[in-house]
Amino acid sequence: MSSDLQDQDFTDEVEHGEELWNPGHRACAGCGPALAMKYITEAAGPNTIVTNATGCMEVVSTPFPESSWGTSYIHNIFENAASVAAGVEAAYQSFDRRDPDHLDVSDEDDLNIIAIGGDGATADIGFRALSGMMERGHDVTYIMYDNEAYMNTGVQRSSQTPLGASTTTSPAGTESIGNDTNKKDMASIAADHGVEYVATASISNPHDFKQKVEKALEIDGPKFLHVYSPCPVGWSYESSKTVELAELAVETGLFPVFEMENGEITNVNKISDRKPVREWLETQGRFKHLFEGEEGEETIEALQEWIDGRAEDLGLDA
Amino acid sequence: MAKAEQNPSDEQEVMKGTSAVAKGVMAADPDVVSAYPITPQTGVVEKLSELVADGQLDSEFIKVDSEFNAASTCIGASAAGARAFSATSSQGLKLMSEPLFTAAGMRLPIVMAVANRSLSAPLSIWADHTDAFAERDGGMLQFHAEDVQEAIDHVLMGFRVAEQVNLPVLSNFDGFILTHVQEPADIPSEEEVSEFLPPRDPEFTLDPSDPKTMGAFARPEHWTETRYAIQEAMMESKDVWAQTVQEFKEVFGRDYTEYNGMLDTYHGDADYLLVALGSICGTIRGVIDEYRAEGVDVGLVRPRVHRPFPTEELREALGDAEAVGVLTKEMSPGYESALAGEIKGTLYHAENQPPIKSFVIGMAGRDVNAPEIGTMIEETMEASAPMTFEEQESWPQLREEILNGGDQ
Numbered sequence: 146m147s148s149d150l151q152d153q154d155f156t157d158e159v160e161h162g163e164e165l166w167n168p169g170h171r172a173c174a175g176c177g178p179a180l181a182m183k184y185i186t187e188a189a190g191p192n193t194i195v196t197n198a199t200g201c202m203e204v205v206s207t208p209f210p211e212s213s214w215g216t217s218y219i220h221n222i223f224e225n226a227a228s229v230a231a232g233v234e235a236a237y238q239s240f241d242r243r244d245p246d247h248l249d250v251s252d253e254d255d256l257n258i259i260a261i262g263g264d265g266a267t268a269d270i271g272f273r274a275l276s277g278m279m280e281r282g283h284d285v286t287y288i289m290y291d292n293e294a295y296m297n298t299g300v301q302r303s304s305q306t307p308l309g310a311s312t313t314t315s316p317a318g319t320e321s322i323g324n325d326t327n328k329k330d331m332a333s334i335a336a337d338h339g340v341e342y343v344a345t346a347s348i349s350n351p352h353d354f355k356q357k358v359e360k361a362l363e364i365d366g367p368k369f370l371h372v373y374s375p376c377p378v379g380w381s382y383e384s385s386k387t388v389e390l391a392e393l394a395v396e397t398g399l400f401p402v403f404e405m406e407n408g409e410i411t412n413v414n415k416i417s418d419r420k421p422v423r424e425w426l427e428t429q430g431r432f433k434h435l436f437e438g439e440e441g442e443e444t445i446e447a448l449q450e451w452i453d454g455r456a457e458d459l460g461l462d463a
Numbered sequence: 464m465a466k467a468e469q470n471p472s473d474e475q476e477v478m479k480g481t482s483a484v485a486k487g488v489m490a491a492d493p494d495v496v497s498a499y500p501i502t503p504q505t506g507v508v509e510k511l512s513e514l515v516a517d518g519q520l521d522s523e524f525i526k527v528d529s530e531f532n533a534a535s536t537c538i539g540a541s542a543a544g545a546r547a548f549s550a551t552s553s554q555g556l557k558l559m560s561e562p563l564f565t566a567a568g569m570r571l572p573i574v575m576a577v578a579n580r581s582l583s584a585p586l587s588i589w590a591d592h593t594d595a596f597a598e599r600d601g602g603m604l605q606f607h608a609e610d611v612q613e614a615i616d617h618v619l620m621g622f623r624v625a626e627q628v629n630l631p632v633l634s635n636f637d638g639f640i641l642t643h644v645q646e647p648a649d650i651p652s653e654e655e656v657s658e659f660l661p662p663r664d665p666e667f668t669l670d671p672s673d674p675k676t677m678g679a680f681a682r683p684e685h686w687t688e689t690r691y692a693i694q695e696a697m698m699e700s701k702d703v704w705a706q707t708v709q710e711f712k713e714v715f716g717r718d719y720t721e722y723n724g725m726l727d728t729y730h731g732d733a734d735y736l737l738v739a740l741g742s743i744c745g746t747i748r749g750v751i752d753e754y755r756a757e758g759v760d761v762g763l764v765r766p767r768v769h770r771p772f773p774t775e776e777l778r779e780a781l782g783d784a785e786a787v788g789v790l791t792k793e794m795s796p797g798y799e800s801a802l803a804g805e806i807k808g809t810l811y812h813a814e815n816q817p818p819i820k821s822f823v824i825g826m827a828g829r830d831v832n833a834p835e836i837g838t839m840i841e842e843t844m845e846a847s848a849p850m851t852f853e854e855q856e857s858w859p860q861l862r863e864e865i866l867n868g869g870d871q
Contacts, residue, residue, distance in 0.1 A: 194669045194864055204680050212676035219542050219668045220678035221565055226525070226537035232495065232547070233541025235523040239494040239545060243521060244662075258670065276533060277528030366718060 152298045158316040160459035165191060165215035165328075171205040176386025177374030178202050178263070178290040180348045185288060186216060188358035193217065194233055194259040198226035198266030201297045201376075202290065224271040227278035230260035230285040260287045264305035264398075265295040268329050279367040281339040285367045286361045289331060291400075292376035304329040307399065308451065309444040310431045317434035322444045323400065327451050336405045342436060343405040347373040349392035353402070353414070373400045374420045381430025390428055397406035398456045419456065422449050468580050469847060472657045475647040475655040478805070480611045480636065481506025483648045484550075484576050487615035489520045490656040491574075491622050494545035494663075495751065497525035497536040503638035504578035507550040519753045522548075530555035534562040534573075541571040542677055547791070549573065556594045560601070563631060566600025567633035567693055569678055572625030572632070572663075575603075576618055580638040581827035590638040591792035592740060593771070596801050598633060602693040604700060605770040606705035607740040608636040609727070611646040617716060623660050627803075628700045630693065635769075639828065647814045650713060670776065697771045697854020701725070704768065725773035726766055726780055730755065733762030735844050737780055738806060739790040741767060743824075743831055747790070750836040761840050769802075774809045775777055781806070788843030789821040790836070799856045816848040821856045829860055 165186035172179035178201055184192070190288040194217040197203045221229045237256060243245055253378045260278070269290040277412050278285055294312050295301040302315040306324045311317040317323035336343045342364050346354035354372055361368035379382040394400040395414065399422055402414035423445055424433040435441035454463055476483075485507050488496070496515070498508045514520035521841060523540075527533045530551050551559060555578055566573055579595055580622040580842075581587045595605060604624065606612035614636035621632035636642065669673055701723065708724030713715065721727055729748050737747055744765045754761050764780045766773050781787055789803040800802060803821030811818050822839050825831045839859060864870045 159799050191674070192671045194543075194671060207676055207679035209681040209685050210678040212679060214676050215674060217671050217674045218676045219539070219669055220680070221535065221538050221569070223563060225532065225538075228532040228535030228776035229539035229542070231525065231532075232497065232536035232541075232545075234539075234544045235497070235536065236540040236543035236547075239540075240543075243494065273528055274532050277532050280528075281526065307648055332838045386667040 156315035165189075165193070167213045167215060169211065170213040171200070171208060173378050173384065174279040175377040175387045176201075176205075177348050177376060177387050178292055179205070179350070180205070180387070181288070181290045181354070181372045181374045182261070184351045184355050185261065185358055188355035189216070189259060189362060191216060192255055192450040193259060194219070194258045196221070196230040196233060198271055200266050201262065201292070202451045204297055207250040208286045223266055225274045226260040226262045226266060226271060227285065227287055230258050230287070231278045231283040232284045233283065234258050234285055247421060254322070258285045260285055262287075262289055263296070264289060264291045265303040268304045268331050269362070276338065279335060279340050279369065282364050282366050286358070286365070286370065288358070288370045288372060290372050290374045292374050292379060294376070294379050296376045296379045297311045305331075309426070309441070311434055311437050312431065322440050322458050323431070323434065325349070327448070331371050332369070332403070332405060338367070339408070340367050340369050341407055342368045345371045345373070345400070347391045347395050347402060348401060349388050349395060350402070357404070378426045380433070382428055384396060388426065390425070393420070393425045393428065397418045397425045398452045398461055400423060401459050401461050403459055410459060413459055413461060416461055419462055419463040422452055464634075469472070475649050477645055477647045479506060480614065480644050480646065480715050481578070481643045482510045483611050483646070483650060484614050484636070487508030487516050488548050488576070489616045490617055490651045491546070491548070491660060492653055492656070493522050494547040495523045495525065495537065495540035495547045497527050497533045497540070497547065498549045498551065499527050499530045499533045501552045501555040503580060503642040504550050504552040504555070504576070504592075506642060507578070515556065530558040534543070534559035534566065537573045538562055538566050538569070539572055541566070541573050542569065542669050544663065544665050544670070546663045547573050547764045550576040550578070552578040553582055553594045556598060557582060561596065562632050563603060564601040568689055568693045570629035570696070572616060572622070572629055574621045574625055574634060576614070577633045577635045578638045578642045579635050582615045583657045587827040588638070590640050591637045591777055591826050591828070592635070593793050595633060595635045596793040599770065599801065603631045603633045604697070605633045605769065605853065606768055607634060607766065608634070609742055609744045609765065610645065611636075611641055611840055612648045612717070613780060615648060615650065616639055616711065616715070616719070618628070619656060619660060620711055623707050624700055626663050628818045630685050630696050630700065634636045635741065637702045637716055640673045640742040649715070649717075653771050655714065661711060670822070683761065692772065701771050706801075709775070715741055719767065722773065722776040722780065725776045726767045728762065728764050730762030731764055731780055732783070734760040734785040735788070735840065736764050737778060737840065737843065738764050738766070738781070738802070740769065740792070740802065743790065743792070746831065746833060747836055750833045750840065753833070754837065754840055759840070772805060772809065777806060777809050778813045781817060781855060782812060782815050785815050786818040786846045788839055788846070789819060790824055790839060791821060792825040794823045799852070803856065818850065819855070820846040820850070823856065823858045826860075831860070835859060
């Protein structure tokens, strides 16, 4: 793939005040999702309406009377970002047909409607809203930022929490190895809805992520992006390591980066010498119990097997 | 005054209540309609779908996956500046409850037709007001229609009020009794309505050329004021409602102006007054006629608006009564029926405080017949303060044999 984005450094180019995701938000140091928001707004530009689910990014970005959002922005509740976006889209369809002068939008055809939710808001409680939005074919780009738990409420497990992670609702203990399920495959679920463009990306590769946002926004109809966004607080690692850990998750194959178009995998970020997941697990406090006994070893093996299986399905190994 | 009179010059159509309401919605010309089927509201959704399919209604119709997302899509559409409509009943209204409370907080003037129905369990599809009362404290205006014409008119007036005070509206009409009845009604045309209800002109929208943050996170130092603002808007809506019924009368000829549109009375100066909401009032009027023919001075006070609560109007209407009987299709477990409790509260500051007896009746569609209403009139006439809890609230239709395990 090629894009003019690849040759530009947006971080230095944009002045504060002109940014659409502005500094001063309340995100923790080293917040992966906050980077995702920055990249989303840079790729989308000002002719954008963002609908946001309740969660980390909403809470840190909109402490009344302040807002980090330079785009039009609406938050409603935890589980309906996709539906609110669908309603916005329907309204603009209606204005476009019935009253083209309704609003002074520079070019309604280029209007970007983006719904953003965390993994809990998307894969769990907001799943019905997302499914309905995709199935009905609304022209909405849905972006799930995945930090692998309900971080905003204090690190409870979600259906994106990896096997073996200790969270406050899947704590490791004498009778528990931590979370006992693998990550739900949201990309395939989205593709099975007939969504034309589905992609995964990591905040460790902003150019790739922004290209995918741009590509998604060019397509009419629903699009689904899954962006991997580590959380230093929930994962228990040093805040300077966010990008490094996001990349390591890609390099181990725990988080495969790929595109699906019309239900087919069209582009896979191939990995040479895929690293064992153990290397990634060792970096985080939430997995430390896995290295303290036989059961932990079995869990690591089970997780590795699951990764290997997906890698094979995706053709991940170079 | 008798209930609102029809303008005799209007041509009336006979159609099912749900279809009539749908045609009223069409006349309001919403930009977006988003609704999910549920008995007994389904006919509204079906008729709206049909009107869109036939090109008679030029709205985006979102065929949503649930009532939860019917409300949620209406929130997105309304925030974008659209006139948005939905319809529901019972469990569907409960499923909408979370987004609807936020629609009030975000000051979005969505109008919803609610075909009132009981709430599970046990499962029942028939009419009472449990669903409407369960949403009482959200910040939605609530109207109760007595007949199909009023259900249509409340939707039109609802948009007009909602868009001035920026609050959502629940326009209630009784399930089956009004949704499935065939009644003659005047369906206003879009042209007629356009004079009364101009296109929506919102102050704030999701407009990328003028970016706004909507639905922010508020900490304790700001949140109280948002709730107070809802309270102010509710109170302001009383004046807006009064102007609205006045203009509605001028445009359409139907007169809802009694007590500023808040109350409708039938022999409202009687010594003994019944209070009730919605369709049962038709039956009550008939029974009142019979009792009055025998010299009993009995009348009816029907709140058309439940939120904002018609406090001053009820004080005036009920203050001189010898006794008041509240016939209500809801109850608040652990206390008393909410309507009776609210009326007692509103008369606390009144000079005269008539004894008030409440009757929980018509739950989940149980038929309320004329002799039963007669008995309630007689019991109201015998009411005197003070009353024990058992004396102040009665369940005249209760079938003791079922409680005792009989009549399976």
